[in-house]
Amino acid sequence: MVNFADDVPQYLAIRMAAPGGPVPEIADVEAWTARERYPRILSAGSPVFGVARERPTGGWELCFSIVEVHPQSAREDLGMICREQAAAAGKSGDTQAQQRYLAVAEQLEWEKIDEVELDVRYRVVRAERYIRSGPDGPEPPRSSDPDDHLKRDIADGHDPADGFVMDPALPTGVSEGILKTDLLQLRPAEGAFAPEVREDARRSALSHPGLVLLPPAFTVAERVHGQWRPSGMMDAPTPFRARDILSMRLRVAEPVERRLTPRQRARYAEAADRLEAEQSCELTVEESLLRIIRVERAVRFGPDGPEGPRPFDPDPEDPVMVLDQKLRAQGIVPDEDAPIVLDESAQEFQRLFEAEMDRRGKPLPRLEDDEA
Structure with a gap:
């Protein structure tokens, strides 16, 4: 089923087709049910950034997972791609191509560049994040969401966004097509966002009026005294990864950040044990209810492809050589051979992290292995 005439620009078309099998059909039904149970679409906070390459056959392909909080981190990923090329x-x-690629990599160490051309165009791309919410709070994972509960190593884990092809011309299910329409109409609310952010969004709606949905991500929300709030945990590619990160936080980060007593630490460890044993999406720790939640991610598209960073996106990080220059101007000369001195909190974090990795039976990376 095609919903638009053939002469509509591909980046503007929202093409919907019947599901091509039982799994997509179940996913489409679940998406429709979610509209009823979780009717509100809310911002999930700051956007995320990644790197995509233009495909000669059409569309753009994500080079990695799209999780970077600031554009500069994605630019550093772009520099790594240049050096690999x-x-x-x-x-x-x-050797001619080698020198050209190295020159681009060195330029990225000095300048904030969001697009380069190697064999094809590579671009830093921006994705907005949204959550669905209803009377009982934010939406948890769906049964049709891909998971990787049989694997624990992050390097071997499943990430549906890695290599994902973003092409507005590809058809989607009916529910996903309707979600695209809903997201295209959303605007930052006056009073909830700074005027410059709202102006950024207005310009983006004109310059990049199309939309591509990415595979969902998963994070944790916390309900305290009846109010839901983000936990501050990074997005994970699958529900299992979100539980795995939450388990690590309960055993390692929370005791240090919240300065838990030994009794509280034991309760947090017990909660992590329950989380791992039950593989559930909700967990109560003392007076807090924690829930693994589903994050919708969307990239805007225009005539020239996916949207990059916006003028008023937070971009506090400097390119590596600019930062080095600033430090030297302050009389701070980086010494890579100098021993790292950890404060008391960092030492406690390291001790708990090493204990957790030992509990999991995972060897810690050694510097000698990296240098070999």
Whole structure:
């Protein structure tokens, strides 16, 4: 089923088709049910950034998971891609391409650049984050969401966004198409966002009027005294990863950050044990209710492809060589060989982290292995 005439620009079209099998059909039904149980669509907070490359056959492909909080972190990922391309060119004997790629990588160390051209165009892209909410709070994961509960190693874990093809011309299910329409109409509320952020959104609606939905991400929300709030935990690619990160936080980060007593630490560890044993999406710790929640992510598209960072997106980080220059101007000369001195809290965090990795039976990375 095609809902628009063929002469509509691809980035503006919302094409919907019948599900192509039982799994997509179940996902579409669950998405429709979610509209009824969780009718409100709310901002999930700050956008996230990643790197995508233009495909010769159409659309753009994500090079990594799209989780960076600031654009500069994605630019550093882009610099890494440049150096990988340079290494591949050098191995094949193409020294001219190798030098060109290295020159771009070095430029990224000095300048905030959001697009480069190597073999194809690479761009830092921006994704907005949303959650659905209803009378009982934010939406948890759906049964049709891909998971990877049989794997624990992050390097081997499943991430549906890695390599995901963003192409507005591809058809979607009916519920997903309706969600696109809903998201395109959302605007930052006056009073809840700064005027410059709202102006950014207005310009974006004109310059990038299309939308592509990414695979959902998962994080944790916390209900304290009847009010839901974000936990501050980073997005995870699957529900299992979100539980895994939450378990680590309960055993390692929370005791340090909240300065828990030994009795409280025991309760948090017991809660982490329950989380791992039951593989549930909700957990009560003392007076707080924690819930794994589903985060919708959307990238805006225009005539030239996906949207990059906006002028008023927080971008506090400097390119690595600019930062080095600033430190040297202050009389601070970075010494990579100098021992790292940890304060008391950092030492406690390291001790708990090492204990948790030992409990999981996971070896810690060694510096000698990285240097070898």
